[in-house]
Amino acid sequence: MTQRPPGPPAPGPGPLLLGVRHHGPGSARGVAAALAAARPAAVLIEGPPEADALLALAADPAMRPPVALLAHVTDEPGRSAFWPLADFSPEWVALRWALRHGVPVRFIDLPAAHSLARPVPAEPEHPRADTAGDVPVRTDPLAVLARTAGYDDAERWWEDVVEHRRAADADPYAPFEALAEAMTALRETEDEAASREGDGEEERDLTREAYMRLAVRAARREFGDGVAVVCGAWHVPALRRRVTVAADRARLKGLPKARVEITWVPWTNRRLARAGGYGAGIESPGWYGHLFRAADRPVERWLTKVAGLLREDGRLVSPAHVIEAVRLADTLAALRGRPLPGLTETQDAVRAVMCDGSEVPLALIRDRLVVGDALGEVPDTAPAVPLQRDLTRLQRGLRLKPEAAEREREFDLRKDTDSARSGLLHRLRLLGVDWGEPSPGRMGTGTFREKWTLRWDPELSVRVAEAGVWGTTVLGAATAKASADAVSARSLAEVTALAERCLLAGLADALPVVMRVLADRAALGTDVGQLAQALPALVRSVRYGDVRGTDTAALTEVAAGLAARVFVGLPPACGSLDDEAAAVMRGRLDAVHGAVGLLAETLETSAEGRGKDLRARWYGVLGTLAARDTVPGGIRGRAARILLDDGELPEERAALLMGLALSPGTGPREAAAWIDGFVGGGSGGGMLLVHDERLLALVDGWLRTVPPDAFTDVLPLLRRTFSVFDPGVRRTLGELVGRPGSPGSAPGRTGAPPTGFGPGPDPVRADAALPVLALLLGAPAPATGTPRPEEAPV
Template structure:
């Protein structure tokens, strides 16, 4: 298929004359960033022209790093990372994939001994702008007039609604003919567009193009016309303009500067699929990589990979499925008038044949193949901030290789290596480098095990650079960061959370400063709710300190003081609360109750806490949800028996109690707590009390309490709800025998029968039976 004709356009008044390419001169290759068709064309054009120097669009300071691209350890996708020395968070990326034309040009030049130069505006100016990550396709600024998408304009001229489809048809899917043919046509088309719309972009484009012309002039002085330029197709017409050196330098005069550092960092296909930085934002990097790398029969190879992936996930896919899918993709391409099957056709064929019409397995193909989790690699000799070098060393020592795929990591803190891994991950989290996230259900349990979910994102290199202001090692930086947070923390809960983080991260040098701040804040804070909110983190910190062998004596003193103040202040603080405040306080009480069990010596403290709960359960001025929760906690701890629980419920559900308050008591007693429904299933008296109260609620009041009761009982497991419904339908006691109790349960525990399971448990746990 021949390239499209350029968009017709009349020259607008006041516009610059349309440049004409000189008869002889440098080889100008206008490309689309991350386009495999452009990359193949660039390679063929360079083979034919054999230039002595290759100029590539990218920050000029990267000339010093280009030799690293020849290192065998370098594997794309990678990116040039530039960051401001004094403000590492101010950073910009220039990603390059294996199918990026710029990467192909760099490797071609290095393999053949040709010179490589980067010709775009230096990062020292780019990072000094307001938005250093603006790419060539970002929306234009308000003061810059309309920003056009040249690919979309050319696609519309050719009658295409989808620019991506047009580009695939005219460039990516071209299998025959001269692969360099599109360059001349694209240059002419871009010239027509620029003639119609002016520069059509951000004012920075004019500055960038002036710098590119200066670099091109310098290269021609050194190498003559044996120079090839690989840049965005939009910039090609600007490089042929006949301007003076003085005019170009005038555009660059007075540009702001900032001191910068550059390096190579690994990148991912998944990150390429998100728009950020130079030329990123391709929708299907995995598909593009396949088109570029497949030596022949790309559709057949793609279907084979999709079938292999689906079979690995236990989907029944056979060779016959692959053959039929290829035929369907080719038939769809013919019906749609496309030169070859593209991503749309292959996706439709995979859905219809391999996935049997289901989008569920198709989502797997899109995630693993169309996008992919390929992570690049850079050589150890690449420049890096000291903190990054220390992190790399620790990763290698602990055998924690950064990976783009999300993976789970289970740690046994009693093992030295796992303990060091845990400390490293916690230190990085303290520094804002969230490589690992504690897995749900395991974080903060205070046990000997931790579960993490790891995933390395390219942006974490910037976070490491930012954290470098705190120190040159991970431990030193995390210690300095913790001390700073201790001085600036806003509340007591923040300080206790920080103390927990320090213990998890093993930052013994930071603990004194954190403990001083904690003691000061605890002494001044009189709000019981905030004390109760802060206490659980403190208790977890004590447990973790005990597990990890950390001295937590000072922490224990603060925790003891907090418990005393909570026990004294909680009953009056719970009186007269409205519904929302009472619900929030219930969460605080639950947190304190669970945290008390983590304290090393909780005997006397538990007795004191039980007395507080008893006062809450007995006080009428305390909201029903808190009285109900206090009664339930006492029952679970064995502090009160069934004989005491029933009168408490009976009083709470008496006819004189407002229905809303009674419903809140039920919610506190059996809602939001493990086993709440089973308690009613196995205790006939409590179920009868609830049933009698519920049937006695008037119709008007029932409408008001229904939402709360519905929320309470909806938290139960389906089996529990079904059993309660059956018992309620039969009526409490209907299924019981002459003796009270639950069918299948004796009136009292049989210790001899219970002990019979102990030998089996010892065998399962690998422990010897104790006599």
């Protein structure tokens, strides 16, 4: 073993066991001090041994934490596990110390080949609690120690006991000995209870610890007793326990094993803050990183950072605020009996001094500083699947850097670079790698712009590994995946949606397969509802292809044929439907109408007269639906409204259809459904009633004839219909109906103008408004007898 410099001797014979809190900056500083004092001949770290060949990459200047080791089953990438490391993680500090000093370093935890070969056990519904409270010992032993010490917050206890311990002449081994002693007491209670209950988690820990003991024995045979072991404090009592080699080997015998691959991947502070999934459960990684990096005056430096952030946000924060916040934090720590201010005291001080008691700035501070947006980096020499390498190349070529923070990007599809960026994001979404989320408001048909929300999560590395089975490049993998999805699609709507995604992603090689499947499904499909559901996506595909310069002639022909089949089958399919089915069909009717308009525009530019013919046939279908008595009232009313808006239904004919629908022979519920279809659904029906007094009189007259016993049945539907109108429209309708002489209030006097309206314009009243308009427009005053506003008497 290398000779130690003068300093405190290592505690006792055998290996130096440094029990740590994972991702604890106090433990990280303690590990650095202990290793500097002990100068071990080898360093053993809790982690997967398969990563030993990758440890040298930690010394690469391009490696920037937070990072994580990713291990996954070779043939099943979805079965994976992460080992995240930050710059304040004790394991990372030990790894970098060993590499810097040329000391051998190894991982000694149970191999990932064994841990990933076993199914992940379910969480227990009622975890066992310790005797000091209701906190499960194994879930968070530090919470048990904190409660025993009289603290209600484990983080605050850890800060007081470990993080604020900064004496330069302190024994570097004392914290580890004290923590090992406490864990030994907890393990005695926990292991005794687990042995009685047959805890599966206890069995997993015992298996891991058996492997660790064997690895430590092998290192001692090679390097002597001068080895240092950095592991979770929970495992220290087990590593000190005397167990025979035969017993440890017997426990490991027969473990399942899988073939795994392992590499380094970037990690984020936000993932460190997650307690579940692949997170580390660190509530404040940004704060912990600051405590680790701040050599002195951590509170003053932290509050200076906070002040800078608030100034960037446009808030007035001066150096005097920082001074007062530091004083208040120190005072709060003294009042609360803490050795130094912690995160709680600094937040309270910031709230009172810099934020005027508001919680809103604190949310920004927590997001940007307490948690942080840090995203690690991994050198190019790290192993990666071919698909990941191709994705990295594309990201650099398109200058589309992965970022942990959510960021909005807008692409102009007329530019080659932006079009390529859009295609890459769409291909990744097809592969299940949701790096970007398109904004629906800017993804409309025919637009040349797309707006995306981008955020790179570490779990996407697993998705990329899973997608690697489809190909070695993003383009090849997306093409293969789209072709396979087309063949396995269960409905025509799925195939049309896939065709749209292929055009968005620019997958020209996948389109022939998708088109063949689409043509077969469309020819054999007999369900008009499914055909109507599939048509809009197919037409959008045609339009998107037109925007991106893609040849969609074959797709246009399929869409035209599908539309023709919908026209023939829609009227029979709309007959004798119940209320629920009628509501669904009404939505499909609106979707088909929009699709027909887009398809007609495309056909008008590609073939003479085809677009007009398509519109004419569709209007004929709507006319049939509007006049057929067997069609539900909501569909009839909606068909009539579409024709009226497009100028294909005269106003007199619309009034006649409404009169028939609201006649005494029609049931109240059916009549109310017709009104809902005609003026409901946010289609501007309120303004139609405001400007067409005949339709308003028909609706009002029908309402006054509804029997009282039936009125309670139709009231919910009517309230839903009129609730979508703007408040101003509803108010205007109420005034029109309530005025004397209005069409609604006096059925026998429909020819009389409403109160406030005359047969023609009133010149006197009009002249009174002209001077005001002239003043607003800066024009000369009109030659009327009315004085200008500034000349008028008060």
